[in-house]
């Protein structure tokens with residue numbers, strides 16, 4: 001049996017020891033940064049050489065203020081190693097700090113309750129700008145690890161908790177210092193595979209995928225350069241949101257692109273969701289249609305081919321059969337090369353016919369414009385846009401190219417009148433993948449990458465997956481997403497079609513991330529009934545933390561809706577929170593008006609730019625993003641979208657702490673009905689918090705009506721209500737489903753006032769105590785509970 005105990009080791013001695021170490025390491029790092037040439041050094045292990053190389057490459061990525069190490073590990077033999085983002089060596093090439101990507105550095109994140117990986121302890125070090133403020137020691141001893149192992153759970157440590165509770169500023173940060181063991185296994189799994197990672201909202205899929213990129217670059221420098229890796233995101237807003245993570249790990253120059261910019265750079269798509277056309281255009285059957293349609297543009301001549309000669313009224317006739325024969329040979333070539341070879345052949349044939357005088361060439365004698373037009377008549381010069389426009393604009397062309405399985409109705413679905421000019425063509429998101437395929441048929445392979453990461457991959461059509469697959473050199477990819485958040489016209493209920501669209505001869509593996517880090521328990525309880533309807537087959541994430549803040553539901557009279565909404569938004573912004581206001585685009589004009597009227601500044605997801613304060617976000621754009629506070633505007637409106645339940649689930653799970661749901665009076669969707677949802681409990685939530693989930697009895701239910709909107713979440717946090725929804729009514733219209741405070745088990749664990757623990761320390765104690773309590777309750781009959789209580793008291797005392 002083993003137990004993990006977190007100790008806040010605030011002793012001055014320990015802090016001074018660490019400070020001395022930090023001073024030395026910072027000095028060595030500065031000295032190493034002054035080197036201009038490390039190439040002459042060829043000694044040491046491969047890992048050390050990579051370390052040196054990395055120091056040189058990362059010079060621009062790290063400032064002197066960057067924390068030189070985020071923790072340390074102590075091995076069973078007593079050796080201690082500090083772990084940081086960048087290795088640091090002394091002049092004698094001793095490693096002072098090992099990189100988190102190295103084998104030794106990995107142990108810091110890999111060690112867990114059930115598997116300490118040969119560590120006796122690890123220490124998290126808080127040292128902003130390299131000034132050591134505190135250290136937290138995790139001691140791996142026998143009893144508690146066994147408890148955790150039996151429960152199959154991982155308890156968030158304090159470093160993780162404080163990272164999760166830190167406020168967000170509109171762009172994602174790295175997690176190198178708090179990677180969890182299960183995440184670490186995915187980050188370091190085999191390079192040569194197609195790896196699909198499924199995980200609920202906030203389980204760290206994006207973070208894991210990006211850290212995997214960093215790990216690959218560190219460990220396979222010969223095979224993978226930063227420019228060999230492609231990270232594909234769902235839209236430019238998301239790409240902007242994540243773009244700082246890799247540079248903050250020292251990895252600049254990785255290509256990070258939104259799908260539409262990858263497929264057809266420079267073309268603005270006027271996207272359409274969920275219509276039959278998008279669905280058909282996304283299906284793999286379009287691959288056949290496009291190939292046949294392009295081939296159909298190549299015509300064999302029915303008469304001799306006549307070419308005019310330069311500066312004379314004369315021409316030369318070429319044998320129609322010879323030209324046709326050559327065209328048949330060239331059809332299998334890439335389109336543009338085939339055309340160029342045909343043109344060369346016409347010149348060659350003309351040379352034979354013309355019986356050239358010595359010193360002259362056929363190319364000189366032929367009129368080049370006439371030669372081009374003759375070639376064009378058989379093999380037209382086409383851009384991808386021209387080809388697709390002419391195909392979609394002609395039922396005859398579509399009909400000739402249609403594969404067997406096509407119905408007449410499919411032709412109608414695809415057909416659309418062409419715009420007057422190619423540049424005016426109203427391309428849709430679905431067209432971009434068709435243009436990409438057309439480009440490949442016309443010009444051959446696009447730029448290839450050694451490893452491709454795709455985020456939010458659950459929404460991709462077969463055509464989009466084909467476009468990604470063709471950019472992969474070997475098929476090695478990391479694909480992350482959540483089936484429950486799959487919403488487009490290609491929404492699927494499993495990963496099978498994704499795997500088969502992307503597969504190569506490399507192994508295909510699927511991994512799952514189970515723990516939800518972003519969303520606190522209070523919020524997930526609200527999202528859970530929505531998930532059950534949105535994706536009944538999907539297992540909910542195991543939520544790792546409570547925030548102590550209850551979600552707030554606010555009903556407002558129609559006439560005052562936007563005024564009240566903006567008041568809620570401004571309340572969050574005034575507290576320095578990043579705010580995501582998730583509303584359908586149709587609602588935006590009125591929200592904008594009201595924000596303007598109150599002199600507020602805000603960012604908009606449709607422009608791709610988020611701010612660290614107020615942001616207007618569409619449900620579609622909200623995928624992958626997160627904020628300190630989320631305001632969901634008129635949930636019924638979101639439910640009315642196609643796949644509305646999934647969009648609502650996504651919207652509700654974007655917050656790290658505060659959730660406001662605001663709706664016009666009488667429009668609270670039934671899905672939030674507390675009575676119908678309260679009776680169904682979540683096995684996952686129970687699994688995580690058994691014995692601690694607050695249940696609301698009939699007697700406890702009541703109508704709580706705070707007086708005005710000024711009641712804040714912060715107040716709710718200091719005086720926790722155990723009801724599921726905190727409901728605010730503006731103006732004073734009664735809403736039926738609010739609940740009154742009840743005594744929660746969490747409250748009963750609060751230590752006496754004399755024990756002064758920081759918030760994170762207290763939660764650490766409570767969390768340890770909970771695990772132990774559950775375990776003891778399970779194995780002890782009720783008469784032994786006295787000893788359980790004594791054990792709790794001891795734990796609290798020990799953690800002071």
Ligand SMILES: Nc1ncnc2c1ncn2[C@@H]1O[C@H](COP(=O)(O)OP(=O)(O)OP(=O)(O)O)[C@@H](O)[C@H]1O
Pocket residue numbers: 160163164173174175178179180183199200201202203204205206207208482485517518623624625626653
């Ligand atoms: N080990 C960790 N340490 C610290 N923070 C973490 C850890 N794992 C995840 N997080 C944080 O949790 C949040 C959610 O992570 P991320 O965006 O990667 O989740 P996701 O699974 O991609 O979510 P979604 O499905 O909603 O896009 C981020 O703020 C991330 O930094």
